[in-house]
Amino acid sequence: MFTAMTRRLFAAAALASASLLAACATQSATTPSPVPGINFRTVDSHGVKLRVAEAGKGPLVILVHGFPESWYSWRHQIPALAAAGYHVVAPDMRGYGKSGRPGPVEDYDIKHLTDDLVSIVDAMGEKTAVLVGHDWGASVSWNAILLHPDRFTAYAAMSVPYRGRNPDVRPMDATRARYGENFWYTVYFQEPGVAEAEFDAQPYEFLSRAYMLYEGQTPVEKPEVTDPRRSAGNNAGWIPRMGKVKQLPAWLTQKDLDYYVSEFKESGFRGGINYYRNSNRNWEITPQLTGATISAPIMFVAGKDDPVIVGQTVETLTAMMKPVVKDMRGVTVIPGAGHWIQQEKADQVNALLLQFLAGLKK
Numbered sequence: 001m002f003t004a005m006t007r008r009l010f011a012a013a014a015l016a017s018a019s020l021l022a023a024c025a026t027q028s029a030t031t032p033s034p035v036p037g038i039n040f041r042t043v044d045s046h047g048v049k050l051r052v053a054e055a056g057k058g059p060l061v062i063l064v065h066g067f068p069e070s071w072y073s074w075r076h077q078i079p080a081l082a083a084a085g086y087h088v089v090a091p092d093m094r095g096y097g098k099s100g101r102p103g104p105v106e107d108y109d110i111k112h113l114t115d116d117l118v119s120i121v122d123a124m125g126e127k128t129a130v131l132v133g134h135d136w137g138a139s140v141s142w143n144a145i146l147l148h149p150d151r152f153t154a155y156a157a158m159s160v161p162y163r164g165r166n167p168d169v170r171p172m173d174a175t176r177a178r179y180g181e182n183f184w185y186t187v188y189f190q191e192p193g194v195a196e197a198e199f200d201a202q203p204y205e206f207l208s209r210a211y212m213l214y215e216g217q218t219p220v221e222k223p224e225v226t227d228p229r230r231s232a233g234n235n236a237g238w239i240p241r242m243g244k245v246k247q248l249p250a251w252l253t254q255k256d257l258d259y260y261v262s263e264f265k266e267s268g269f270r271g272g273i274n275y276y277r278n279s280n281r282n283w284e285i286t287p288q289l290t291g292a293t294i295s296a297p298i299m300f301v302a303g304k305d306d307p308v309i310v311g312q313t314v315e316t317l318t319a320m321m322k323p324v325v326k327d328m329r330g331v332t333v334i335p336g337a338g339h340w341i342q343q344e345k346a347d348q349v350n351a352l353l354l355q356f357l358a359g360l361k362k
Contacts, residue, residue, distance in 0.1 A: 033053055035053075035078070037079055037082070038055045038078050038079070039055065040054075041054060043119060043123040044123070045094070045115065046112075046115060048099070048100040048102055048107075048112075049099060049100045050094065050116060050119070051091065051097055051098035051099050052089050052090065052091040052092070053074075053090045054087070054088060054089045054090070055088050056081065056082025057085075057087050058085040058087050059085075059086055059130065060086075060087045060121065060126045060129040061081055061086045061087065061089070061130045061357070062090070062091070062117060062129050062130070063078070063089070063137075064090075064091070064093065064131060064132065064133040064134070064137030064140055064141050065090070065091075065093060065096070065135070065136075066135020066137045066138065067135060067272045067273075067275065068199075068210060068269065069135070069260070070092050070096050070097040070263050071097065072260065072263070073343060074342065075256075076343065076346035077090075077132070077346070077349065077350060077353065080354070081350075081354070084357070087124065089124065091116070091120060092263075093116065093137070093140075094107070094108065094116055095108060095271015095272050095274060095275070096263070096267055096271060097266075101267060101268070101270070101271045105278065106278070108271065108274035108278055109282055109285065110140065110278065110285070111285060113143075113144075114144040114148060117131070117141070117148075117151075118144075118148055118151050128150075128151055128152065128153045129151065129152060129153070130154045130156075131152050131154070131156070132155070132156040132353065134158040134341070134342055135308075136275050138157045138159055141155055142157065143282075143286070143289075145296055146289055147289075149295070149296065152296065153296055153297075153360070154298070155294075155297075155298050155299070156298075156352075157298065157301075158300070159303075159309070159339055159341060161300060161309065161317055161320055162321060162324055162325070163320050163323075164291070164324045165286065165292070167287075167290045170279075170280040170283050170284070171279045171280060171283055172186070172279045181231070182229055183228060183230045183238075183241060186276050186279070187230075188230075189276040192277075194237070195237065195273050196270040198238065198239060199238075199239075200269055202239060203264045206269075207260050207261055208245045208248075208257060209245060211252060211257075211340060212243070213242045213243075214306065214338050214339035215249060215339065215340060216303070216305035216306070216307075216338035217344075218245070218246075218249040219246050219247070220244060220245055221243045221244040221245075222243060224240040224241075225241045226241075249344075251343050251344045251346070252340075252343065292324075293323075293324050293326055294324055294326060294327075295326050295327060297327045297329050297359070297360060298321075298325045298329060299330050299352065299356040300317065300328070301331075301332040301341060302337075302341060303333070303334050303336075303338045303339060303340075303341045304334060304335045304336070305338045306338050306341065308339060312333070314331045314333050317331050318331045329356055330352070330356070332352060334348055334349075
């Protein structure tokens with residue numbers, strides 16, 4: 001027979017157990033995504049909730065997106081890698097999509113971003129993972145493999161090469177000196193609240209123009225502001241300096257663009273822009289990376305028309321990274337492609353990734 005105290009203790013224990021089960025269910029539950037075969041789950045990273053898209057079973061591969069994108073930029077890679085026998089995870093990085101958006105700018109520095117990737121490895125029950133990164137995701141992943149070499153065993157970088165840490169000058173200081181009184185978007189992003197206000201008010205115009213600006217193949221209209229000076233157009237922002245899209249390219253359907261727009265309507269642009277606002281801080285908090293080298297296997301791929309590599313060739317890119325990367329497994333520059341390489345040339349990128357991953361098993 002239960003006493004009154006026993007009944008209270010039993011009820012409390014049952015309530016605690018139910019709460020624990022509910023928490024576990026929330027953590028591991030998956031929901032359908034716009035891409036068949038891909039599901040979502042939520043991962044906790046030091047109090048910041050990260051939505052991740054995932055598929056497949058096998059060795060863990062983490063796909064890290066850039067700006068202004070989301071997990072969806074890997075929609076062609078996730079099914080292909082999963083079908084080949086890999087557990088593929090593509091997060092909305094903090095500040096993006098359905099992931100958490102902490103307030104302080106410092107919460108988007110390189111330590112927090114690389115710790116997020118470590119948290120994903122832990123949440124998947126693994127000790128290590130292979131990284132694939134594009135744009136800002138490439139920069140984060142370069143730093144992750146340098147700062148956490150015991151957790152990331154190999155890396156396929158896209159668009160953004162790595163030449164090591166310059167010990168003499170902070171990155172944004174160098175950028176400001178280079179562009180002076182002319183407009184440059186990363187300098188524009190340093191002004192608190194300004195760029196996100198522009199983009200949040202016109203997410204469709206910003207995204208459609210930005211994707212075409214660095215795509216390099218699709219015709220666009222003449223920009224409204226062509227004067228290179230920052231003060232031109234009454235200090236116009238970035239959108240008027242990019243040409244309006246005449247038509248979407250084959251690699252970006254209206255459905256794709258609408259999905260990106262819907263995600264940014266919810267998340268806003270502030271989180272992604274805060275990555276840029278930490279450029280100098282990232283340099284300041286990682287002095288140990290001066291002279292550091294990478295022993296893990298590395299692959300690099302970019303589009304020939306990608307302005308990030310500004311006309312670099314396989315030979316010059318290889319020479320650039322050679323002092324830092326000790327096990328370069330291949331550098332590929334794909335003709336007829338711009339910045340959004342994994343979307344523009346999905347089949348070629350998938351083949352390169354699968355070849356790289358297969359080589360890690362030997």
